[in-house]
Amino acid sequence: MSSRRVVRIRPNDGATPEELRAGVAEIQAELEVTPEFPPEVERAAEAAAAHPRLSDLDRTDLEFVTIDPAGSTDLDQALHLERDGDGYVLHYAIADVAAYVTPGDPVDLETHRRGQTLYGADSRVPLHPPVLSEGAASLLPDQVRPALLWTLRLDADGARTDVEVVRAKVRSRAQLDYPGAQAAIDDGTASESLQLLKELGELRLRREAARGGISLPLPEQEVDTSGPHWELEYRSLLPVEEWNAQMSLLTGFAAAALMMYARVGFLRTLPPPDPRDVKRLHRTAHALGIDWPAEQLYPDFVRGLDASKPTHAAMLAASTRLLRGSGYVAFDGETPAQPLHAGLNAEYAHVTAPLRRLGDRYAGEICVALCAGTEVPEWVRAALPDLAHEMQTSSQKAGTYERLVLDLVEAGLLRDRVGEVFPGVVVEVDEKDHRRGVVTVADPAVEARVVSGGELPLGGEVQVRLTTADVRARRVEFTLEG
Incomplete structure (x- = not known):
């Protein structure tokens, strides 16, 4: 359930207007954020990129694909769907950031300072150095990558019946964008996995409605700056974007269930x-x-x-x-008094975007340990007391960044009126x-x-x-x- 209004710029001959670039730079200076990383963080990221910790489990046989906005390079998620009798199996590979980042190293400390990636217009302030987030840790096509591999089984009605998450090596076969994936599904040329994405996605949307939950299908706000006057247009989400989002939500529900049962975890909440x-x-x-x-x-x-x-x-x-009022809650020993995400009308955890959100790395580590029947790592448990505050602070900053960029764009849109x-x-x-x-x-x-x-x-x-x-x-x- 996204709360973010995506503002994209339609540039003139590939160049964002100087006035807009300068305005975004001023916003970054005001909020004391920057796309650049300190030299010691860059060096640590480059060393980590060259020596990932790979699992012995090889699941490169699964024909994963990624589905993201065109031009994306920080690819957190890859999926593969197959039938299981009259039900379904979702294989969901999530970038394994802990295969590169060591607790207490310069990259880890910097990500705790940043919390999450900030987005606005043509700008991005990343959580991790690009050598990791857009390179070694990203689930780019035709590259063997470490991943947290979620396997979720569902019945014929789309209800979850089982979940497992393990570390594995995976390899994405293709990087799809939303228009291309939608076109392939519509004209019947899509793989069986993509056709099942439509089938299961629609089932999950119906279950969401019956549950009383709601996902806001926020359109992208596109501003055309190519002419003498800025113009505003909206781009509606394609159905495949909502189906894809349902797979992420499904995984977040499963993660929350695991953590609530074990009485240790990190949830996304909303009163x-x-x-x-x-x-x-x-x-x-x-x-x-x-x-x-x-x-x-x-x-x-x-x-x-x-x-x-x-x-x-x-x-x-x-x-x-x-x-x-949305927030995060960490717990270890007792479950939260208010664990629900009211918008989704369910218990929910962020686990599917660790390249872009710090908390996802920790929640994912908890779930891997719980499924393996091992102790949650001490470095995870030690971080939990401060993690909710860190993520709440970074979420507030992300919201402020988004709002200021939107204010900038709307002023440019109306200045001639x-x-x-x-x-x-x-x-x-x-x-x-x-x-x-x-x-x-x-x-x-x-x-x-x-x-x-x-x-x-x-x-x-x-x-x-x-x-x-x-x-x-x-x-x-x-x-x-x-």
Whole structure:
């Protein structure tokens, strides 16, 4: 269940505008993050890349493939599906970062400082040096790689019946992108494994709906900077992206079940949504002209949205506010008082992106030990008390980075429209100053500050004038007309 709004830049002749590059660099300086690594970390990563710790178990016979956005190089996951009677077997290979990174070495210490990879527009601040994350540890095609190999068995209805995770050597056969994988599935040229991805993915989506969970199919926000005026477009997720995401969720559910049973682990959690946030989303739907009957539950409403429509895409993005309060909890000896991820309506753990999230490495190590019947490594147990705080801090920084880049892009999008009047709806009023709040406008679908000479009408349809769109300050502001 992603809370991230992916913003991509459609560049002019392959070059991102200097103004945008400079703005992203300023954001990185403000947050004290950088894509570069200290020399001692680079040296340690290069040495580790040359000498991975490989398992004796060889599963290069499995015809794995990776499915990622075009151009991706940090490939955490590779999958292979096969039938098992009237059920299924999912083989899911996850990059084995611990085959390269040693507790306490320079790379390990740096990853604890960073926590996770940061994304925004054309920028990336990686968790690991590229020699590992985009090279030796990445599940690139036709390369033998160390992996945590998850084997999940499911019945004919897509319910998990068994799980095992072991260390193994694997080899991906192909690096697929989403449009290519979708086209192959649609025209019937896909392998049996990919056809089963569709079959099982649809089963898992139906189980999610029955469970009362929801995965936000957030569209990518693409900004065309090639002309004199920046333009905003949304790219809806392809079905194969949702099917692929279900395999990751399935593995995360299995990991959480293993750890809860053993009373040691690291979970991703989310409390139930604040009713005030649900009411605010109702006002946002009204602002965007989307019907949301009062009796319709939030998960059912979201499943009815069509991300190919700009207003629905904006609604999906606004719905991420219900993910506020998400966090991590580590435990050793007693299970957490609140272990659930309310959005998924299940216990859940992050284990499938260790190249991009520090916590996944630790959760994966716990599950390997539990399946082997051995003690959880002491270096894992020793890190657990601080790990939740480290991941929570890095998640907050990732959210801030994403928001600042989005503010930058939206200011660039609107800078030539200062003075124009837009219809909108006031979706939030400051509790201390009722003259200030937030307005949603439908075209372009943005949410920004609004000020008024008097009290703002919460939930009211209004006319607002764009008074500020400052790219350098990353600030957009409207003023209430009349």
